[in-house]
Amino acid sequence: MSVLVDKNTRVIVQGITGSAGGFHAKAMMEYGTQVVAGVTPGKGGQLWEGKVPVFNSCEEAVRNEGANASVCFVPGIAAADSVMEAAAAGIPLVVCITEGISIMDECRLRAFLQRTSTRMIGPNCPGIITPGETKLGIMPGYIHKKGDIGVVSRSGTLTYEIVWQLSNLGLGQSTCIGIGGDPVQGTDFIDCLKLFNADAGTRAIVMAGEIGGTMEEEAAAYIKEHVRKPVVAFVGGQTAPPGKRMGHAGAIIQGGKGTAAEKYKALREAGVACVISPAEIGATMKKVLEGKAA
Amino acid sequence: MNLHEYQTKQVLSKYGIPTLPGRVAESPEQAAEAYRAIGSPVAVVKAQIHAGGRGKGGGVKLVRSAEEARDFAAKILGKPLVTPQTGPQGRIVRKVLVEAGCDIARELYLGCVLDRRLGLPVLMASKQGGVEIEEVAARDPQAILKQPFDVGHGLQAFQARALGFGLGLEGETFKAFASMAHAVARMFVERDCSLLEINPLVVPKSGGIVALDGKMGIDDRAIELKKQPELAAMRDVHEEDPIEHEAASYGLNYVSMDGNIGCMVNGAGLAMSTMDIIKLAGGAPANFLDVGGGANKDQVAKAFKLLLANPSVKAVLINIFGGILKCDVLAQGIVDAIKEVKVAVPIVVRLEGTNVEAGRKILKESGLKVISAADMGEAAKKVIEAAGLAR
Numbered sequence: 001m002s003v004l005v006d007k008n009t010r011v012i013v014q015g016i017t018g019s020a021g022g023f024h025a026k027a028m029m030e031y032g033t034q035v036v037a038g039v040t041p042g043k044g045g046q047l048w049e050g051k052v053p054v055f056n057s058c059e060e061a062v063r064n065e066g067a068n069a070s071v072c073f074v075p076g077i078a079a080a081d082s083v084m085e086a087a088a089a090g091i092p093l094v095v096c097i098t099e100g101i102s103i104m105d106e107c108r109l110r111a112f113l114q115r116t117s118t119r120m121i122g123p124n125c126p127g128i129i130t131p132g133e134t135k136l137g138i139m140p141g142y143i144h145k146k147g148d149i150g151v152v153s154r155s156g157t158l159t160y161e162i163v164w165q166l167s168n169l170g171l172g173q174s175t176c177i178g179i180g181g182d183p184v185q186g187t188d189f190i191d192c193l194k195l196f197n198a199d200a201g202t203r204a205i206v207m208a209g210e211i212g213g214t215m216e217e218e219a220a221a222y223i224k225e226h227v228r229k230p231v232v233a234f235v236g237g238q239t240a241p242p243g244k245r246m247g248h249a250g251a252i253i254q255g256g257k258g259t260a261a262e263k264y265k266a267l268r269e270a271g272v273a274c275v276i277s278p279a280e281i282g283a284t285m286k287k288v289l290e291g292k293a294a
Numbered sequence: 295m296n297l298h299e300y301q302t303k304q305v306l307s308k309y310g311i312p313t314l315p316g317r318v319a320e321s322p323e324q325a326a327e328a329y330r331a332i333g334s335p336v337a338v339v340k341a342q343i344h345a346g347g348r349g350k351g352g353g354v355k356l357v358r359s360a361e362e363a364r365d366f367a368a369k370i371l372g373k374p375l376v377t378p379q380t381g382p383q384g385r386i387v388r389k390v391l392v393e394a395g396c397d398i399a400r401e402l403y404l405g406c407v408l409d410r411r412l413g414l415p416v417l418m419a420s421k422q423g424g425v426e427i428e429e430v431a432a433r434d435p436q437a438i439l440k441q442p443f444d445v446g447h448g449l450q451a452f453q454a455r456a457l458g459f460g461l462g463l464e465g466e467t468f469k470a471f472a473s474m475a476h477a478v479a480r481m482f483v484e485r486d487c488s489l490l491e492i493n494p495l496v497v498p499k500s501g502g503i504v505a506l507d508g509k510m511g512i513d514d515r516a517i518e519l520k521k522q523p524e525l526a527a528m529r530d531v532h533e534e535d536p537i538e539h540e541a542a543s544y545g546l547n548y549v550s551m552d553g554n555i556g557c558m559v560n561g562a563g564l565a566m567s568t569m570d571i572i573k574l575a576g577g578a579p580a581n582f583l584d585v586g587g588g589a590n591k592d593q594v595a596k597a598f599k600l601l602l603a604n605p606s607v608k609a610v611l612i613n614i615f616g617g618i619l620k621c622d623v624l625a626q627g628i629v630d631a632i633k634e635v636k637v638a639v640p641i642v643v644r645l646e647g648t649n650v651e652a653g654r655k656i657l658k659e660s661g662l663k664v665i666s667a668a669d670m671g672e673a674a675k676k677v678i679e680a681a682g683l684a685r
Contacts, residue, residue: 023618077519102516103408104486107445110413126617138587140617140648155563156587157615161670164615164646181562184413210563213410236566239551239573240582247547247562247584249515250410255428260570277574278567279671 001201002130002175003150003192004093004119005069009134012037012061012091014072014082016048021073024097024138025052028071031141033134037061039070039082058089069093071127071136076100079123080109087118095136096122096186103249106184113186120186124249126156126178137178139163147172149285150196152189153208154181154215154248158236158278162206165282171289174202181248183212189219197227204230206285207272209263211237212251216263224270232273232285235260295512298342300391301528302508305485306492309477312470312504316393318342325367326360328392336395339366341375343385344533346426346509351377353387356395363392388532396504401494402461403427404475406482409442416442417449417479419457423494449479463497470503485525486516537581537600544596546585553578555677556601556610556639558594560585560619568613568670575674577683580607587618594627598635609681611673612643621645621653629660640665640680644673 011028015021016038026049029035037055038048044056055061058070070091074082079098086094101109101123113120121128127137131144143160145167153159159178166173177192179185189207196202205227209216216235223231238260240246242253253259264274275284297305303313317328329337341353348354353375357363367390374384401423409416419439422430430437439460441453454475458468474495482490489511496506517526531539541548547562551569555577559565562584569579581604585597601610614624625645632641644667645653657664665680667673 076515077521100515100518102486102519102521103488103513104445104483104516107408107413107415111444111446138618143647153563155561157559157561157617158563158567160615160617160647161564161567183408183410208563210566215411218411234567236563236570238570239579240566240569241549241551244549244582245514246549246566246582251562251566255431276570277671278564278571279669279674 001199002133003195003199003202004175004177005128005130005134005136007032007133009069009136010034010036010065010067011136012039012058012065012067012070014039014058014070014086015074016040016052016054017043017046018073022048024073027141028135031135033136036065036067058086058091062089062091067091069136070095072096072098074098076102080105083109083120084112087113087116092118094118094120095125095127096120097125097127097138098122099124101182103183106182110184110186121177122180122186124182125180126159128175128177130175131173139176139178143167144176145172147174148201148203149173150192150199150202150205151176152192152196152205153178154210154250155208155236158208161278162208162281166206166285169282169286171282171285174199181210181250183250189215190222193219193222193227197229202229204232204285204289206281207231207233209233209235210248210251211235211240211246211253211260212248212258214258217266220266220270220272223272230273230288232275232281232288233267234275234278234281235263236278238276295514295517295529296344296533297510297512297525297528298344298389298530299340299508300342300389302510303505305481305510306505306508309481311474311477312502314394314396314504314506316391319367319390319392320371320388322364322368322371325390325392326364329357329360329363332392332394334394337363338393338395339363340391340393341370341387342389342391343375343380343387345377345379345385347377347379348375351375351380353377386532396496396506397499398496399499400497402497403493404478404495405489405491405493406478406487407489412442414442414444415479415482416440417453417457417475419461421461427491427493443479445483448483449476466501467497467503474503486513486522487511488513537603541583541600544593546583546593546597546600548600549582551579551581553580554606554608555681556580556604556607557613558583558585558597558601558610559613560587560589560615564613564615568611571670571674572611572677575678577678577681580604589619589624591623591627591630594624595631595634598631602635602637602639607639608683609640609642609677611677612641613670613673614645614647616645616647616649616653620649621647622649622656625653625656628664629656629662632662642667642673642677642680644668644670
């Protein structure tokens with residue numbers, strides 16, 4: 001079992017004729033993802049790599065190929081428009097990999113999506129993978145292992161690090177979701193916790209947050225109230241100075257708010273097994289599952 | 295990216311938001327001229343730096359003659375100004391703003407920020423102007439009135455009214471405030487602001503409403519996407535950390551810290567976590583450095599040079615989880631960079647991910663003294679030892 005995506009997910013790649021889109025479309029197909037179409041306005045009618053039909057619009061791709069998910073690699077200046085196009089075409093899940101969308105565009109995008117039933121993951125994220133079935137994103141597929149741990153994270157390479165630790169300990173993953181490092185996101189921790197909590201194939205959850213905003217505190221309140229599966233949490237940026245943006249647009253301590261200490265406090269109070277060292281995330285999950293205190 | 299007060303006021307004026315007559319001066323003589331040109335018997339000379347608390351730091355003075363304006367400008371120009379927000383080293387004052395004085399009846403606050411949870415800008419107002427809004431928020435959160443608004447629809451008239459009534463304004467002042475609220479909301483959206491603050495917003499004894507101080511931050515993405523060329527041209531590189539500025543020009547994310555372990559990592563989340571584990575192992579990170587997912591050999595070399603330009607760095611930790619960035623490409627970049635840069639401090643490398651075996655082989659066969667580590671925990675321990683900081 002898994003959440004949001006599985007081997008039957010029919011994926012379009014927006015920006016398939018670009019270098020990043022093309023590179024990752026290939027990697028996704030090698031992993032087993034059903035990439036059924038590409039969309040690049042003005043390049044419709046081509047057959048990408050001799051096998052994937054390219055359309056001018058998402059609407060055409062949906063009509064001709066029955067796509068039900070999209071991965072967007074369109075550059076920052078046009079990415080918000082591309083995600084809106086996918087949503088308007090009725091695609092229920094859009095994974096937006098693009099980094100560098102302006103915050104005002106992200107606000108417009110979020111308001112637009114609220115009037116549709118489309119879920120966006122990202123922007124500025126590694127994507128989502130259900131190990132052994134499908135990946136919609138840029139993560140290295142081979143580090144994953146099929147299993148029953150749900151992973152949700154605001155980061156890219158830190159997610160790979162966590163997955164690697166889990167896989168090496170024999171702890172496979174049901175689905176791993178990178179929700180992205182931007183201040184305005186399509187999917188937050190609570191959305192993912194709800195999905196994992198309801199998924200019979202997920203036994204426990206790893207949540208990796210970071211400084212900035214209050215998403216971890218809100219997640220903590222939700223866990224306390226609703227989640228009965230074990231949750232292991234890590235918060236990056238314990239040493240980050242206030243007022244500085246730490247790479248991710250959303251990773252900034254503002255007006256003394258959004259610190260790792262506050263987030264850990266809320267998570268601990270919600271009964272979450274908190275890990276301070278990023279090297280111990282997998283080991284902590286193992287202990288928790290073996291019934292030992294973290 | 296942030297703007298100076300005088301620049302913020304230039305933009306505010308374009309949106310019809312009233313400010314006091316003022317001029318920028320870069321020399322004492324210009325300050326005296328500015329005083330004369332303004333023609334107000336009482337004027338204020340204000341240091342222009344990107345930090346608050348300028349009054350407390352002695353960077354703001356009321357003057358009553360051209361000589362006084364000149365003397366105060368001479369006293370602060372070209373010298374560091376230390377305020378509660380600058381840190382002990384202060385910031386060099388390169389410009390002053392000479393502005394007409396104002397008889398203040400009331401000091402209010404008006405600001406706009408992004409509400410991340412709602413994904414909307416929120417216009418905020420408070421009767422408690424002239425103090426840091428974070429202080430007000432901590433002491434008396436009810437004292438801050440908030441109106442979130444949709445980027446597409448803009449601020450609605452009822453929202454501006456709600457803030458005006460909440461501030462206890464009446465008559466012409468109420469009307470002037472309402473139109474200012476609309477202008478601020480529109481400017482925030484159109485100019486891709488990350489922060490826009492008028493603090494204090496002043497009701498002068500003579501009536502009306504005036505922006506006495508202004509602070510503006512712009513979304514760096516909008517600058518990168520060239521959506522705001524006019525604002526981008528206002529960038530003051532003197533106000534930025536020179537290493538951070540140089541790193542940005544190579545497409546690298548760098549933040550200076552005051553420790554002695556340099557670190558180079560791919561990905562922001564892993565980079566933050568690497569800093570954290572250095573601290574946990576008993577060291578202190580000298581920097582945050584994210585080389586990004588698609589770094590090439592050249593960028594790795596440049597990143598290296600940046601790290602080593604910091605004289606406090608006693609050892610370097612390279613932590614790479616190869617995804618898009620393949621380990622062999624990275625290892626070759628490290629080897630080339632080390633040969634070119636002449637590294638005098640120990641280097642600990644932790645490589646994992648795509649093509650890791652090939653990457654480790656390149657490092658091993660290079661003959662360079664690189665200490666390798668199997669995982670993050672071991673890497674942190676080894677780098678502290680190598681730096682001679684082990685407990």
